[in-house]
Amino acid sequence: xxxxxxxxxxxxxxxxxxxxxxxxxxxxxxxxxxxxxxxxxxxxxxxxxxxxxxxxxxxxxxxxxxxxxxxxxxxxxxxxxxxxxxxxxxxxxxxxxxxxxxxxxxxxxxxxxxxxxxxxxxxxxxxxxxxxxxxxxxxxxxxxxxxxxxxxxxxxxxxxxxxxxxxxxxxxxxxxxxxxxxxxxxxxxxxxxxxxxxxxxxxxxxxxxxxxxxxxxxxxxxxxxxxxxxxxxxxxxxxxxxxxxxxxxxxxxxxxxxxxxxxxxxxxxxxxxxxxxxxxxxxxxxxxxxxxxxxxxxxxxxxxxxxxxxxxxxxxxxxxxxxxxxxxxxxxx
Amino acid sequence: xxxxxxxxxxxxxxxxxxxxxxxxxxxxxxxxxxxxxxxxxxxxxxxxxxxxxxxxxxxxxxxxxxxxxxxxxxxxxxxxxxxxxxxxxxxxxxxxxxxxxxxxxxxxxxxxxxxxxxxxxxxxxxxxxxxxxxxxxxxxxxxxxxxxxxxxxxxxxxxxxxxxxxxxxxxxxxxxxxxxxxxxxxxxxxxxxxxxxxxxxxxxxxxxxxxxxxxxxxxxxxxxxxxxxxxxxxxxxxxxxxxxxxxxxxxxxxxxxxxxxxxxxxxxxxxxxxxxxxxxxxxxxxxxxxxxxxxxxxxxxxxxxxxxxxxxxxxx
Numbered sequence: 001x002x003x004x005x006x007x008x009x010x011x012x013x014x015x016x017x018x019x020x021x022x023x024x025x026x027x028x029x030x031x032x033x034x035x036x037x038x039x040x041x042x043x044x045x046x047x048x049x050x051x052x053x054x055x056x057x058x059x060x061x062x063x064x065x066x067x068x069x070x071x072x073x074x075x076x077x078x079x080x081x082x083x084x085x086x087x088x089x090x091x092x093x094x095x096x097x098x099x100x101x102x103x104x105x106x107x108x109x110x111x112x113x114x115x116x117x118x119x120x121x122x123x124x125x126x127x128x129x130x131x132x133x134x135x136x137x138x139x140x141x142x143x144x145x146x147x148x149x150x151x152x153x154x155x156x157x158x159x160x161x162x163x164x165x166x167x168x169x170x171x172x173x174x175x176x177x178x179x180x181x182x183x184x185x186x187x188x189x190x191x192x193x194x195x196x197x198x199x200x201x202x203x204x205x206x207x208x209x210x211x212x213x214x215x216x217x218x219x220x221x222x223x224x225x226x227x228x229x230x231x232x233x234x235x236x237x238x239x240x241x242x243x244x245x246x247x248x249x250x251x252x253x254x255x256x257x258x259x260x261x262x263x264x265x266x267x268x269x270x271x272x273x274x275x276x277x278x279x280x281x282x283x284x285x286x287x288x289x290x291x292x293x294x295x296x297x298x299x300x301x302x303x304x305x306x307x308x309x310x311x312x313x314x315x316x317x318x319x320x321x322x323x324x325x326x327x328x329x330x331x332x333x
Numbered sequence: 334x335x336x337x338x339x340x341x342x343x344x345x346x347x348x349x350x351x352x353x354x355x356x357x358x359x360x361x362x363x364x365x366x367x368x369x370x371x372x373x374x375x376x377x378x379x380x381x382x383x384x385x386x387x388x389x390x391x392x393x394x395x396x397x398x399x400x401x402x403x404x405x406x407x408x409x410x411x412x413x414x415x416x417x418x419x420x421x422x423x424x425x426x427x428x429x430x431x432x433x434x435x436x437x438x439x440x441x442x443x444x445x446x447x448x449x450x451x452x453x454x455x456x457x458x459x460x461x462x463x464x465x466x467x468x469x470x471x472x473x474x475x476x477x478x479x480x481x482x483x484x485x486x487x488x489x490x491x492x493x494x495x496x497x498x499x500x501x502x503x504x505x506x507x508x509x510x511x512x513x514x515x516x517x518x519x520x521x522x523x524x525x526x527x528x529x530x531x532x533x534x535x536x537x538x539x540x541x542x543x544x545x546x547x548x549x550x551x552x553x554x555x556x557x558x559x560x561x562x563x564x565x566x567x568x569x570x571x572x573x574x575x576x577x578x579x580x581x582x583x584x585x586x587x588x589x590x591x592x593x594x595x596x597x598x599x600x601x602x603x604x605x606x607x608x609x610x611x612x613x614x615x616x617x618x619x620x621x622x623x624x625x626x627x628x629x630x631x632x633x634x635x636x637x638x639x640x641x642x643x644x645x646x647x648x649x
Binding site: 049050162163164165192193194195196197198200201219220221222223225226227245246249250259260261262263264265266267268270271272273274275276277278280281 | 375376482484512513514515516517518520521524539541542543545546566569579580582583584585586587588589592595596597598601602
């Protein structure tokens with residue numbers, strides 16, 4: 001009984017997160033008040049274009065933003081019943097790699113080029129567990145086999161592996177301590193589709209086995225459709241639409257989400273022309289007043305250009321940051 | 334009608350430390366005027382090398398290349414330069430393919446000056462026209478590449494490629510470095526220019542949804558060889574080669590109510606250095622038999638649909 005209640009509690013909750021990067025001349029508003037919840041064992045997709053602030057959100061959760069020139073200006077991150085924005089760096093270090101771990105985008109740069117891959121896996125294990133050198137090595141070998149690499153390759157260096165294999169090593173490191181939360185930052189963007197399918201399958205299997213929750217950062221709507229439970233669409237550092245995958249894919253209510261769907265060539269349809277979103281994403285050091293999407297939006301009125309736009313509930317119960325949602329859902333423009 | 338580009342038995346080998354790398358191995362194809370041939374395959378399959386070799390950015394090892402029916406395989410010097418005006422390329426990465434120390438104006442103007450086709454005062458007008466054509470504001474004329482976003486930079490690359498009115502353009506992953514909303518703008522632009530100017534494209538990409546959208550015909554490459562060649566719609570409706578099938582099934586579908594089940598391939602691309610004769614896909618193929626150790630020929634399975642697999646009829 002008590003277990004059931006625990007299961008339905010959000011495992012990760014991000015509340016009103018604000019991340020800024022600053023120089024002496026300007027402040028870049030990378031993340032502007034992001035909130036979301038994630039249950040145990042579920043996957044949330046964070047979708048958006050380059051510079052939308054997706055990676056900054058993940059780095060803020062793990063508190064690995066650069067020491068100089070970046071800060072979490074506001075907001076809280078709750079992991080189970082602990083506010084991890086408040087704890088000391090020493091305590092945070094115990095969480096990183098153990099409770100929360102991250103799969104980085106580029107396997108070519110995420111690994112240490114002058115350390116044997118096996119030792120890189122064993123290092124994480126030794127930091128969070130007590131045991132002998134042999135036991136760490138054994139665990140690292142298990143992890144290699146789990147991600148489909150022969151344990152005989154323990155002593156090889158990263159340059160001896162292909163891109164897909166390197167990404168498997170990165171995944172092995174991330175999963176070595178059975179994390180409860182996995183932050184996957186474009187884990188397959190640098191890979192070919194057939195290898196992408198292998199890697200996503202692998203993450204899915206491991207997730208299921210360990211009941212891990214995952215935040216999957218991607219710009220590929222197809223990956224969201226096939227691997228996520230919930231979706232948050234990020235634009236200019238803000239979540240503009242948030243709901244279950246079914247709600248967002250079947251009834252997108254924000255003009256930007258609809259624009260994204262229109263801009264992707266769809267394998268199921270034959271169409272002469274694509275429907276690009278006109279204009280460019282805004283400069284995060286100089287965001288437009290009001291809704292940050294208004295300069296590119298077909299529904300824009302005077303009200304869009306000032307004040308803050310709040311998240312509103314859509315008819316099917318998901319959230320959307322657009323005051324003209326009713327007109328958008330009717331498809332007026 | 335004579336094809337604009339025709340390639341027969343084209344080979345491009347690179348000598349490397351431990352053998353010979355077969356980047357393009359015995360490729361034959363042709364593209365008609367105003368058509369787009371999509372070339373797809375995974376990284377390292379030789380698709381970019383194929384495009385570059387056809388337009389003589391790299392010398393081929395053997396084989397023949399025809400432009401409008403004329404053999405251009407072995408042209409050198411002045412004659413090659415003349416032919417080059419008819420064949421251009423748009424590169425993948427607009428961040429590294431444009432000189433960072435040249436303004437937009439200077440970049441687009443350069444081919445016009447080199448060709449000596451125009452007088453000095455004409456060049457200004459042609460440059461303006463080209464900028465309009467690809468949709469770059471005149472106010473950006475004196476801007477440097479670092480002041481432009483990826484989409485605009487790629488437009489500069491397109492204007493430069495089209496400056497001398499080529500017949501044939503190799504588009505080497507022109508939208509891979511761009512975000513989806515910008516990617517759609519550039520794809521629409523390429524399509525519009527093709528219709529206006531009757532351009533012939535070879536569109537090299539690893540993105541299968543993009544290639545389906547833009548191509549008339551598609552050629553699927555695996556380790557330097559063509560494994561399947563047919564009209565675009567036919568390929569997606571009725572893929573024949575086991576590799577093509579796996580490739581198509583691996584694209585994550587955005588239709589959440591009809592998810593596709595990816596066919597997971599074993600292993601990864603084998604090495605293109607000193608490959609064994611026989612089907613290069615065999616080591617990852619679920620249908621491989623003894624017969625696959627023989628060299629595979631591209632054969633016409635149904636009208637206009639070619640595949641290089643000896644078991645193609647049995648496994649349908």
